[in-house]
Every structure is written in structure tokens, then in C-alpha cells.
Amino acid sequence: MENKYLYIVSNLSEQRTREIANIINDEATILYAIDCRTALYLATGIAEQNLEKVIVLVDENNTSRSAFSGMTEAFYRKLPIILVTIGSNVDYSKKINDTINSFYSINSFEELLLIDDMAYPAHIEVAVENYNYEKVNCEKVQHLLQGKLINDEYLYVGQGIKNEGYDYKCKVVNGGTVGCFDGAVANVLGASLSGMRDKYVALITDIELLHDINTLGNINMNDTVKIIALCSKSCEYLGNIAATLGFNVEAVNEIDIDKNIVGTFINSAQKGLLLVKR
Amino acid sequence: MKHYYTDEKNTLILISLLKQHNIRKVIASPGTTNISFVGSIQFDPFFEVYSAVDERAAAFMACGLAEESGEPVVLTCTGATASRNYVPGLTEAFYRKLPVLAVTSSQHEGRIGNYVAQMLDRSGQFSDMVKMSVQARTVYSSEDEENMVTSINNALLELTHNTPGPVHINLYTTYSNNFVVEELPKYRVIRRVKEDGYPDLPKGKIGIFVGAHAAFSDEETAAIDAFCESNNAIVICDQISNYRGKYRFLTSFVNNQPVDLGTKKFDLLIYIGSVHGAYMSFSGKQLWRVNPDGVIRDPYRNLTYVFEMDEINFFKHYATGENNNTIKELCDKASEAAIKKIPELPFSNMWIAQQTASKIPSESILHLSILNTLRVWNYFETDKTILCYTNSGGYGIDGCLSSFLGSATVNPEKEHYMIIGDLAFFYDMGALFNKIPSNVHIMLINNGVGTEFKNYNHRASYFGEEANDFMAAKGHNGFKNENLVKELCDKREIAYCSASDKKSYLSVISNWLNKGSGPILLEVFTNDKDESDALEIMNNILVSDAVKARVKRFVKRMKKRVKRHGK
Numbered sequence: 001m002e003n004k005y006l007y008i009v010s011n012l013s014e015q016r017t018r019e020i021a022n023i024i025n026d027e028a029t030i031l032y033a034i035d036c037r038t039a040l041y042l043a044t045g046i047a048e049q050n051l052e053k054v055i056v057l058v059d060e061n062n063t064s065r066s067a068f069s070g071m072t073e074a075f076y077r078k079l080p081i082i083l084v085t086i087g088s089n090v091d092y093s094k095k096i097n098d099t100i101n102s103f104y105s106i107n108s109f110e111e112l113l114l115i116d117d118m119a120y121p122a123h124i125e126v127a128v129e130n131y132n133y134e135k136v137n138c139e140k141v142q143h144l145l146q147g148k149l150i151n152d153e154y155l156y157v158g159q160g161i162k163n164e165g166y167d168y169k170c171k172v173v174n175g176g177t178v179g180c181f182d183g184a185v186a187n188v189l190g191a192s193l194s195g196m197r198d199k200y201v202a203l204i205t206d207i208e209l210l211h212d213i214n215t216l217g218n219i220n221m222n223d224t225v226k227i228i229a230l231c232s233k234s235c236e237y238l239g240n241i242a243a244t245l246g247f248n249v250e251a252v253n254e255i256d257i258d259k260n261i262v263g264t265f266i267n268s269a270q271k272g273l274l275l276v277k278r
Numbered sequence: 279m280k281h282y283y284t285d286e287k288n289t290l291i292l293i294s295l296l297k298q299h300n301i302r303k304v305i306a307s308p309g310t311t312n313i314s315f316v317g318s319i320q321f322d323p324f325f326e327v328y329s330a331v332d333e334r335a336a337a338f339m340a341c342g343l344a345e346e347s348g349e350p351v352v353l354t355c356t357g358a359t360a361s362r363n364y365v366p367g368l369t370e371a372f373y374r375k376l377p378v379l380a381v382t383s384s385q386h387e388g389r390i391g392n393y394v395a396q397m398l399d400r401s402g403q404f405s406d407m408v409k410m411s412v413q414a415r416t417v418y419s420s421e422d423e424e425n426m427v428t429s430i431n432n433a434l435l436e437l438t439h440n441t442p443g444p445v446h447i448n449l450y451t452t453y454s455n456n457f458v459v460e461e462l463p464k465y466r467v468i469r470r471v472k473e474d475g476y477p478d479l480p481k482g483k484i485g486i487f488v489g490a491h492a493a494f495s496d497e498e499t500a501a502i503d504a505f506c507e508s509n510n511a512i513v514i515c516d517q518i519s520n521y522r523g524k525y526r527f528l529t530s531f532v533n534n535q536p537v538d539l540g541t542k543k544f545d546l547l548i549y550i551g552s553v554h555g556a557y558m559s560f561s562g563k564q565l566w567r568v569n570p571d572g573v574i575r576d577p578y579r580n581l582t583y584v585f586e587m588d589e590i591n592f593f594k595h596y597a598t599g600e601n602n603n604t605i606k607e608l609c610d611k612a613s614e615a616a617i618k619k620i621p622e623l624p625f626s627n628m629w630i631a632q633q634t635a636s637k638i639p640s641e642s643i644l645h646l647s648i649l650n651t652l653r654v655w656n657y658f659e660t661d662k663t664i665l666c667y668t669n670s671g672g673y674g675i676d677g678c679l680s681s682f683l684g685s686a687t688v689n690p691e692k693e694h695y696m697i698i699g700d701l702a703f704f705y706d707m708g709a710l711f712n713k714i715p716s717n718v719h720i721m722l723i724n725n726g727v728g729t730e731f732k733n734y735n736h737r738a739s740y741f742g743e744e745a746n747d748f749m750a751a752k753g754h755n756g757f758k759n760e761n762l763v764k765e766l767c768d769k770r771e772i773a774y775c776s777a778s779d780k781k782s783y784l785s786v787i788s789n790w791l792n793k794g795s796g797p798i799l800l801e802v803f804t805n806d807k808d809e810s811d812a813l814e815i816m817n818n819i820l821v822s823d824a825v826k827a828r829v830k831r832f833v834k835r836m837k838k839r840v841k842r843h844g845k
Contacts, residue, residue: 062369069362152807183338190342215335271619
């Protein structure tokens with residue numbers, strides 16, 4: 001194999017990916033994956049078929065932890081995958097044994113091109129500043145929820161949502177870890193299994209919903225769960241999936257949302273998904 | 279159809295202890311490898327079991343459930359990459375300080391790396407993923423079983439210890455299809471006490487077992503004495519315990535006798551300090567460990583409580599002010615009876631200890647090398663102002679001399695005395711090429727062999743003289759060469775003297791003991807047979823006359839048989 005990296009699978013934004021690809025190989029074929037776990041398995045599929053190295057780009061936060069099932073796959077099949085984690089939000093000083101054959105810590109993407117004779121699969125940490133994910137500001141929705149959720153109720157605010165300066169009467173859980181959008185719906189579902197309250201409300205972004213889409217169909221999903229998802233793009237398809245699974249699905253433009261809509265939604269007797277289009 | 283538990287013991291231990299630690303919430307992901315566990319708990323009404331196909335979601339569900347309920351939550355998954363999908367959720371649990379227990383089921387670990395399908399290596403974890411990871415192997419022996427009881431208790435306690443957080447148990451399975459255990463065995467549970475929840479002291483005899491310990495303050499000693507007085511306790515010591523209060527019982531001599539004078543068995547042992555020095559003979563129905571580190575340490579596999587607190591607070595809590603102590607008198611009488619019966623011993627380290635232990639000057643520091651020296655010097659008392667040390671941490675002979683010289687160098691105001699065997703001395707002799715301070719008194723017991731392995735009751739005794747070459751390392755360093763150490767001392771400006779019998783020993787010992795005579799080395803030449811004989815004599819002082827007579831008759835019969843049959 002030549003040293004040139006022909007394939008990149010990215011968990012980052014298009015703009016960030018392009019900047020990095022211009023350094024590594026501006027002619028590389030790039031695939032995007034919202035879910036880091038998916039990204040790794042995309043890479044294994046490419047590597048096994050094309051017998052070429054594949055770089056996977058992901059921020060070094062808890063999101064990158066989803067890479068390790070795919071890295072295990074690559075390890076046992078000796079696939080030339082290079083997991084590149086950017087930043088330093090989690091600790092990779094110790095290793096899970098059967099996931100990588102080499103590890104490097106570098107300070108720039110240019111240095112990546114200087115590494116020879118990597119043993120695959122490999123993990124490269126790029127020690128640059130952590131990416132600052134912009135959180136969604138949804139003041140209107142939050143003010144409405146503030147007025148509707150009472151003492152004995154539960155609100156989970158996802159990592160994608162800006163949550164400062166709100167004075168809720170209910171229990172508020174700021175779940176997740178910095179920069180990671182996995183597990184929000186599962187967290188809320190898990191909490192609801194305690195049976196301690198009548199309502200378990202999740203305020204999350206569409207990205208967080210997408211990361212956890214297979215949780216909607218969990219057999220334990222129950223009528224205390226209400227999900228409010230802020231959608232930056234069209235997310236009708238998410239609503240269709242939820243409706244098929246028995247959710248009460250509503251969609252509203254953020255500009256039109258009011259206390260009646262919010263109140264009716266969270267007080268519904270059925271598990272629910274409210275898509276708030278921005 | 280009736281449903282019972284698996285017959286896989288490690289799984290039974292886990293289930294039993296989950297129940298005893300009141301951990302009932304389980305999120306199960308489907309698979310074959312965890313069927314022994316899932317198939318056992320799913321019919322037990324104690325457990326609340328939920329299902330999640332995606333292990334990543336399962337782990338996040340566990341986060342949500344643990345946080346909301348305030349209870350630990352168990353995850354169970356199969357082999358293959360299932361457990362890798364726990365990693366993000368466990369990382370979240372780590373940073374959010376949530377008690378999530380990931381029980382990953384596995385085939386035999388010997389299959390790692392052999393391309394056996396679905397087999398992963400789960401021995402390594404990310405630092406910020408779990409607080410503790412335990413390999414719960416299949417149980418084949420009683421020691422395996424006890425190890426599992428300790429390890430699994432430790433894992434379950436760690437979920438909420440100090441900062442709560444996730445813990446991993448890798449549970450091995452043999453894929454047994456025998457779900458035949460009708461009643462779940464109740465395995466020993468270990469609990470941790472920090473500020474409240476003190477259990478009642480059991481009634482009966484209590485032994486405070488002190489491993490290697492720093493000097494006790496007056497206040498600590500008083501607290502222990504008050505505890506002993508009111509709770510019929512004795513302090514089981516060897517020289518490195520460094521407890522010098524009223525209830526000290528230097529245990530080796532009496533408890534190595536073949537008879538039990540009421541000093542060996544206790545209703546409760548309380549363990550303070552670290553690893554013991556001498557191998558002492560005693561046992562307890564249960565063990566409580568008291569240490570600010572709160573770590574589960576279960577040397578005799580009977581630990582039931584760990585008290586995470588300063589020792590003084592523990593002893594003060596249980597002292598009642600009453601005087602209920604009868605065991606001290608028992609121990610004192612046993613010691614006196616044994617000491618009175620000591621006959622003339624052969625010239626040996628044991629005899630030297632008998633002659634010299636009480637003469638080590640007060641306020642000194644005494645170091646004893648591993649292992650036979652440590653053993654025999656525990657038969658005789660030293661002055662109560664002496665502090666004693668040995669390398670009981672690693673129990674090696676590689677650094678005994680160095681440790682001693684380190685202490686002597688930085689504590690010039692204290693006379694330092696070391697008793698060291700030849701294997702340990704020559705192993706570490708390089709330490710003498712550093713600067714040797716003047717407060718150093720070294721006694722080298724040179725019998726040219728590792729006496730430890732030549733003792734009558736050592737397992738190497740099975741080999742007799744054939745143990746010499748490779749087990750006991752006989753003959754190194756010129757085999758009792760009379761000039762080697764002498765010349766070494768001369769080069770290093772260490773005063774040298776030697777002895778090879780009782781008379782010559784008694785003529786030099788006073789000078790060796792003298793403060794200000796150092797640095798000085800006394801080389802004593804003995805032999806392994808006398809060493810072994812001395813030990814055997816000392817270990818059989820209190821054999822009853824009836825037993826002696828029986829032994830004598832038996833030996834006579836055996837000799838006749840050998841003569842008759844040549845066998």
C-alpha cells in the first residue's frame with residue numbers, strides 16, 4: 001500500500017473535514033457518519049473490500065468511545081483503519097488490548113503524514129484544542145417548559161441544548177458528557193423505569209434523537225416518556241418512525257410554539273415526540 | 279416448568295452477593311454467553327430485569343436509571359463486541375459518578391488471541407471508564423471460590439465507595455445447561471463501615487492482629503488498651519507490629535507449639551497494619567479490617583467488615599470502660615510456661631536470639647532480614663522502646679540491608695541493629711559500597727546456605743541434602759569463607775569480629791551491642807543442622823507428656839519395622 005490516504009470517514013462537520021482533508025489528501029474520498037460507531041464500521045467495510053487504509057476522524061470526547069466496537073472488528077481482521085481522535089476530553093492513556101496495534105500522539109495533522117510503518121489498526125491522538133460545539137439556544141421552549149413542569153416531574157436536557165439561567169421547579173438532569181450526543185433518549189428511558197414520577201421529559205436536538213433512534217423501539221418505552229426535539233433540518237422522517245412505534249407525534253415551528261401546545265403535549269397520556277422546527 | 283439457578287459457582291456467588299448487597303435492577307442484552315446469569319435471575323422475583331438490544335443504549339439507560347433511582351444498576355451482555363458498546367455509557371457513568379455494574383460474560387480466557395469466534399480480551403480498560411475491573415473466573419477449587427467471594431464483594435462495594443462510579447465484572451462461563459440449584463447458597467458478604475452502621479462486637483475472645491505498623495502514639499496505645507480491657511482482647515504481635523501496650527502478646531513461640539493453650543482460636547480477629555512479619559498460627563471465625571484506606575484485604579478469606587477510619591476512632595468506639603479481660607492472663611501464663619521449659623539450645627540463630635534479644639539497647643532500631651531470622655527473633659522479647667522493621671511489603675531478601683542502611687543514614691541519633699542471614703547479606707552486599715554511618719551494627723548469621731529451606735518443617739526437607747544445590751543455594755560466596763566479609767569490612771572501614779561457637783559469641787557480643795562501637799559487623803558461623811534442630815526444639819516445648827510418650831512408641835515401632843522389612 002502507498003502512504004497516501006485515499007479514504008476518510010468523518011464524524012465531524014463538512015467544513016472541518018475539508019480543512020483536514022486538504023492536509024492529508026485533498027483528493028481523498030470522504031464519507032460522513034453522524035454516529036461514530038457507524039463511522040468505524042463504514043471504514044471496516046471499505047478497508048476489507050478495497051484493501052486500502054481508511055482514516056476515521058472523530059472528536060476526542062465520549063463520542064469517540066463508540067469507535068471501539070469497530071476497532072475490535074478491525075483488530076481481529078487486521079484491517080488498516082486509523083482512528084484519529086481530535087482534542088483531549090477523555091483519557092486514552094490506558095488501552096483496551098484487542099482494539100489497536102499502535103498508538104501515536106501528535107500535535108498537528110501534518111505530523112500524521114510523517115508516520116511510517118504504522119501497525120494497524122492504529123489510534124492517533126491529535127492534541128489540538130477541543131472543538132467547541134455550539135449549543136442550541138431555545139429560550140422560548142425552555143420558558144414554556146419552565147411554566148409547565150412541576151415539582152415532581154423530570155426534565156433531561158441534552159448536551160446539544162444551551163441550558164443556563166433557567167429556573168425549573170422540577171428535577172433537571174443535565175446529562176451526557178461534553179460534545180457527546182449519544183444516549184440522551186436511553187438516559188431518559190432508563191430514568192423512567194424507576195417509576196418514581198409521572199413524566200420524564202427529554203429536551204434534546206435532532207442529532208441526539210438520531211444517535212439514539214433505536215431506543216424509540218425499546219420494549220420498555222412507556223407513556224411517561226415525552227421527547228421534545230429541536231430540529232435544525234427536516235426531521236419528518238424521525239416523526240414517521242416514532243408514530244409507527246406508537247408515539248404521539250406532533251410537529252410545530254418554533255415561532256408558533258406556545259404554552260398550550262407544550263402543555264397538551266407533556267400532559268398527554270401517551271408517549272410522545274414533539275418536533276420543534278427551527 | 280420449575281426454574282432454578284445455574285450450577286456455575288462464580289455466577290451463583292455473583293447472584294448471592296448482588297442480593298445481599300441489595301442490588302436488584304438489571305438491564306439485560308440478548309446473547310448466549312450470559313445465559314447462565316440471565317437464566318438464573320430472570321425467574322428470581324428479587325430482581326427487576328429490563329431488556330435492551332443495543333448495549334450502548336443499555337448502558338445509557340443504566341445511567342438514567344441509576345441516577346433517578348439512587349440505586350446501582352447491573353448491565354449484562356454476551357461475548358463479541360457487545361461489551362465494547364458499553365464503553366460510551368460507562369464513560370458517562372464515570373464522569374457523572376453513577377454506580378453502574380457492567381457484567382460482561384465471556385468464554386474461557388485461554389481462547390483470547392486464538393481467533394475463537396466472539397472471544398474478546400476484556401482484561402484492559404480505559405482509565406476513565408470504570409473504577410475497578412474484576413475477572414470472575416470459573417471456580418474449580420475452594421481457593422477459587424474464596425477468591426471469587428472476595429473479588430465480587432470488592433467490586434460491588436466499589437460501586438458506591440468514596441466517589442460512586444462504574445465497575446466491571448468479566449464473568450466467565452462454561453455454558454453449563456444445568457439450571458439445577460434450587461436454593462441459592464448464601465456466600466460470605468463483606469461490608470464497609472465509614473461513619474455509621476457499626477456492627478455489634480461478637481462475644482468471646484478477640485485478637486487484634488497487628489501487621490507491620492509504624493510506632494503507635496501514646497494515645498493510640500491507650501485506645502487499644504482500653505478496647506482490650508473491655509472486650510476480652512489481646513494484641514497478636516510480632517516484632518514489627520511495634521505495639522508496646524499492656525496487651526501485647528508476642529505470639530510465635532506459644533502458638534507454634536503443637537498444643538492449643540487457648541491462645542490460637544478467636545471469635546473475632548481485628549486486623550490493623552499491613553503485611554505481617556512472622557508467620558503466626560492463629561485463626562478467627564471472622565476478620566474485621568480497620569484502615570483509613572478502606573480497601574478490601576482478605577488474607578484468611580473470612581473478612582466480613584472493613585472499617586474505613588483511623589484505628590483510634592474504631593477502638594474508642596467499642597471501648598466500654600468495663601474490665602472483662604481474661605485472655606491476657608491466659609496468654610501470659612502460656613508464655614511463662616513455655617519460656618521456663620526452654621532447654622539448652624544448639625549454637626544457632628535461635629540461641630543467639632535467646633541470648634541477645636533482650637539486650638538490644640533501648641531506643642534502638644532493629645531490622646530483621648527475611649525469613650528465618652525474622653522467624654526466630656520473634657520467639658524472644660525485646661525492650662519496649664525498640665522499633666523493629668523488616669521488608670514485609672515484598673518479602674524479598676534483595677533489599678534488607680539497603681533498607682536498614684537507609685534508615686540508619688538518615689537517623690544518626692538512633693543506634694541501628696540488623697540481624698541478617700548470609701543469602702540476604704550477600705544478595706544486597708552492594709549496599710555496603712555507599713557511605714556507612716557509625717550507628718550501624720550488623721550481625722551476619724553465616725551458615726553458607728539458605729537455612730529457611732533446610733529447616734525440618736520446610737517443604738524442601740522432603741529432598742534432604744538434595745535440596746542444597748538449587749533450592750537452598752548452598753555454597754555461594756566461598757561457603758562460610760572466613761576472610762571474605764572480613765576483607766570487605768576492612769575496605770569499607772567497618773569494624774569486624776566473628777564467632778563460631780557459644781563461647782566466642784559471648785566474648786564479642788557486648789562490644790557489638792555497645793552504642794558508639796559502630797559501624798561494626800559481627801559474623802557468626804553456624805550450621806543448618808543446628809539451626810533446624812533449635813527450631814524443632816522450640817516448636818515442641820509444650821508437647822504434652824502423653825503425646826511425647828505416644829510419639830516415642832510410634833518411632834520405636836517404625837524403627838523395628840524398618841529393621842525387619844528393610845523399608
